[in-house]
Amino acid sequence: MKTAALYIRVSTDEQAEKGFSQRHQEEMLRKYCEIKGILIFKVYFEDHSAKTFKRPLWNKLMVDLRKNKGQTDLVLFTKWDRFSRNTGDAYYMISVLRRFGIEPQAIEQPLDLTIPENKMMLAFYLAAPEVENDRRSLNVFYGQRRARKEGRWPAAAPVGYVNLTDERGNKYIALKEPYASAMRWAFEEIARRKFNLTHIFKETAAMGISCKLKNFYQVIRNPVYCGKVVVPKHQDEEEYIVDGLHEPLISEALFYEVQEVLKRGKKTGAKKVSEEFLPLRGFLQCPKCGKMLTGSASKGRKSYYYYYHCFKNCNTRHKAKEVNEAFITELNEYRPKPGYEEFYAEIIKQAFKLNASGDLDGRRRVMTQIQELYDKINHARELALSGEFDTRDFRQVKLASEKEITVLESQLPEMNLATRNIEKIVTGAISNLYSVYNEYDSYDLKRQRGVIGSFFPQKLTFDDSKVRTARVNEIVLNIALINRKLKAKKNWTKADFSSLSSKVGVTGFEPVTLCL
Numbered sequence: 001m002k003t004a005a006l007y008i009r010v011s012t013d014e015q016a017e018k019g020f021s022q023r024h025q026e027e028m029l030r031k032y033c034e035i036k037g038i039l040i041f042k043v044y045f046e047d048h049s050a051k052t053f054k055r056p057l058w059n060k061l062m063v064d065l066r067k068n069k070g071q072t073d074l075v076l077f078t079k080w081d082r083f084s085r086n087t088g089d090a091y092y093m094i095s096v097l098r099r100f101g102i103e104p105q106a107i108e109q110p111l112d113l114t115i116p117e118n119k120m121m122l123a124f125y126l127a128a129p130e131v132e133n134d135r136r137s138l139n140v141f142y143g144q145r146r147a148r149k150e151g152r153w154p155a156a157a158p159v160g161y162v163n164l165t166d167e168r169g170n171k172y173i174a175l176k177e178p179y180a181s182a183m184r185w186a187f188e189e190i191a192r193r194k195f196n197l198t199h200i201f202k203e204t205a206a207m208g209i210s211c212k213l214k215n216f217y218q219v220i221r222n223p224v225y226c227g228k229v230v231v232p233k234h235q236d237e238e239e240y241i242v243d244g245l246h247e248p249l250i251s252e253a254l255f256y257e258v259q260e261v262l263k264r265g266k267k268t269g270a271k272k273v274s275e276e277f278l279p280l281r282g283f284l285q286c287p288k289c290g291k292m293l294t295g296s297a298s299k300g301r302k303s304y305y306y307y308y309h310c311f312k313n314c315n316t317r318h319k320a321k322e323v324n325e326a327f328i329t330e331l332n333e334y335r336p337k338p339g340y341e342e343f344y345a346e347i348i349k350q351a352f353k354l355n356a357s358g359d360l361d362g363r364r365r366v367m368t369q370i371q372e373l374y375d376k377i378n379h380a381r382e383l384a385l386s387g388e389f390d391t392r393d394f395r396q397v398k399l400a401s402e403k404e405i406t407v408l409e410s411q412l413p414e415m416n417l418a419t420r421n422i423e424k425i426v427t428g429a430i431s432n433l434y435s436v437y438n439e440y441d442s443y444d445l446k447r448q449r450g451v452i453g454s455f456f457p458q459k460l461t462f463d464d465s466k467v468r469t470a471r472v473n474e475i476v477l478n479i480a481l482i483n484r485k486l487k488a489k490k491n492w493t494k495a496d497f498s499s500l501s502s503k504v505g506v507t508g509f510e511p512v513t514l515c516l
Contacts, residue, residue, distance in 0.1 A: 003039040004074035005061060006030075009046040009082045022047075025078050032076065032107045041072045050085040051133065053093055065100055075104045080122070081129035082106070090126045148231045151245040158224050159183055159211055160249055173246045180249055182207035186220065187250050191257045194453040195282070221262065226255035238395050241406070252410035276445050277306040277320055280327060283452055285459035288314040292459075295320060308462070323462050330467045331455065334476045335437050336430070337483060345426045348478055370408050373401045429475050 008025045022045055033040055042064065046057040065072055075097060077083050083104060084090035094113075097104050105111075109125050111118045147154035153173045157163045160183035162176040182204045189200050201216045211219065223230055223241055227248030233239040278295035286293055291311060297304040306320035336344060380397040383389040389397075436451055443451065458471045472480075 001037060001039055002073040003041045003071060004033060004076045005041045005065070005072050006033075006043045007046065007058070007061060007075055007077045007082065008044065009048065009050060009055075009057075009077070011047070011049050025082070028078055029076055029107065038074065038076075041068075050081065050083070050129070052086060053084070053089055065097075065102060069100060072102055075102055077104075077106055079108050080106045080125040084126065085129040085133050087123070087126045087130055145231065145234065148229050149242060151229055151242050153224060153229060153244065153246060158222055159209055159219050160225070161246070175247055175249065178208055182209050183219075183225065184249055187225065187254055187258050190220065190261055191254055192453065193261060220258060223255065225249045226252045228252075236392075238399050240399065240402075252406070256407045256410050277324075278308070279445055279448050279452065280320075280323060280460065281308065282449075283456065283460050284308055284323070285461050286310040286314060286316045287461045287463050288316055293318075318462050322465070323467065326462060326465060327452075327460070327467045331440075334455070334472065334480045336433055336479050341430050341434065344479060344482060345430045347482055348430075348475070349426050366408050370405055373405050373408075377401050433475065433479065 006026070006029045008022050008029070010022050010025070026043065026045075029043075030040070032038075042061075044057045044061050046055055048055040048057070061075070065075075080090075083106065084093065094104055103113075106125070109121075111122055111125075113119065113122065144154040152171070153161075154171075157173045157176075160176060160180040161173040163171060164174050165171050185207070186200050186204050186209075189195060189203075190197065197217065198213065201213050204216070209216075224244065224246070225248065227244050227246065228241045229244040231237075231240050231242060277297070281295040282292065284293040285291070289310060293308045293310055293316065295306060295308050297306050299305075308318045308320055308323055310316040377398050380389060380394050384391065384394040440448065440451060455473050455476055456469045456471070457473060458469055460467050460469050462468075
């Protein structure tokens with residue numbers, strides 16, 4: 001009497017759409033064994049795709065067959081598509097089972113494989129479900145591609161968004177808090193170049209973002225966050241970007257600025273520290289070798305003593321207490337005088353207006369570059385029409401030029417922002433600067449480090465009992481220049497503004513400031 005292992009498989013979509021039932025398959029297989037007088041070795045219930053044989057229950061079945069070699073004669077299933085939906089894999093698995101002395105058989109599509117002609121029917125039974133799978137996959141692919149071309153996001157919502165459906169049944173993505181704010185913060189921090197990506201990733205994880213570091217690197221490169229949708233390359237159609245129908249999380253300018261940081265591999269500072277006695281770790285540079293100083297604590301008899309020191313063999317080592325005190329002394333050099341808020345704002349606004357021509361030149365330069373790229377596209381089109389360029393060459397030139405145009409056009413709104421809102425920007429900056437100095441001592445470590453990064457865009461060095469830096473935040477520097485002139489003379493003229501900077505920088509002081 002023969003013995004058989006019963007294999008019952010159903011996938012989720014078939015269970016829902018076609019009504020295949022595991023109980024129905026089991027009933028048919030048991031009746032078949034009863035009629036044929038076949039003993040049942042074991043029943044295996046599978047709920048997995050048949051595209052490959054990497055299935056949990058099938059693997060268990062194969063292990064059992066190896067352990068009990070010679071005790072099973074058949075592997076029975078209802079139809080060949082229950083066995084496999086991949087022709088190549090199916091033939092290979094049939095040969096493996098035969099080496100064990102086991103015959104696979106579909107009770108509703110029985111075939112005697114010892115007869116050569118029956119192999120043609122087997123090929124048909126195996127190929128039909130594979131063709132059905134391929135057609136279904138192709139329909140899904142073209143449906144998703146059409147959705148992308150229309151500006152819709154057809155997949156699972158990216159981090160910071162959520163999948164929703166409107167009243168008409170149309171699916172879309174919308175911002176989801178607090179994850180959207182966490183991702184916006186991540187983009188802003190990367191653009192500031194103060195902390196490395198690993199630290200920024202850990203901060204977003206603390207805010208509730210649940211993804212792995214590798215995925216985070218991919219996420220921040222996705223144009224969906226600035227309101228764009230990528231249509232991938234397919235056959236002769238090149239990759240291109242369309243305007244999405246969803247709400248953007250960040251501006252195009254910020255997105256492309258972040259991409260430049262990632263593209264150039266710019267270091268974004270050192271990891272943040274939690275030790276309150278080492279607030280400058282990650283900001284201090286070794287004066288001997290130029291490497292970043294780290295910090296650590298040495299245990300004494302009564303307490304711990306903190307130091308900033310170098311990794312290299314240059315023996316640079318400073319007591320953290322001395323460096324921290326020297327930094328506070330340097331910070332106070334830029335403290336605005338009480339009661340001079342309106343005076344500082346008025347002087348800096350007038351200086352900006354006197355020197356604003358530089359921004360106009362920058363805008364003209366960007367506009368010229370954009371026009372040159374459009375001319376390049378038109379020239380390539382003419383070459384294609386004359387036969388000197390083929391279609392592929394023209395598409396490559398057009399695609400590359402359009403990407404550059406998008407980046408340049410995203411810079412124009414930022415150039416106009418400072419000129420249009422200069423009064424509001426300067427007034428807010430001065431007000432926030434007063435708040436920073438009045439409340440700095442009460443800030444927690446994270447906020448203090450944010451202030452340090454805003455005041456000093458470049459690294460600090462400690463030498464001769466003083467903290468030095470190559471560059472100070474422009475608005476802070478201007479305050480110091482005004483303070484010096486206040487000591488020298490009281491009556492100001494327009495000529496006195498020449499020493500003040502008019503460059504508009506990135507946001508820096510809390511809650512927000514554009515530095516001049």
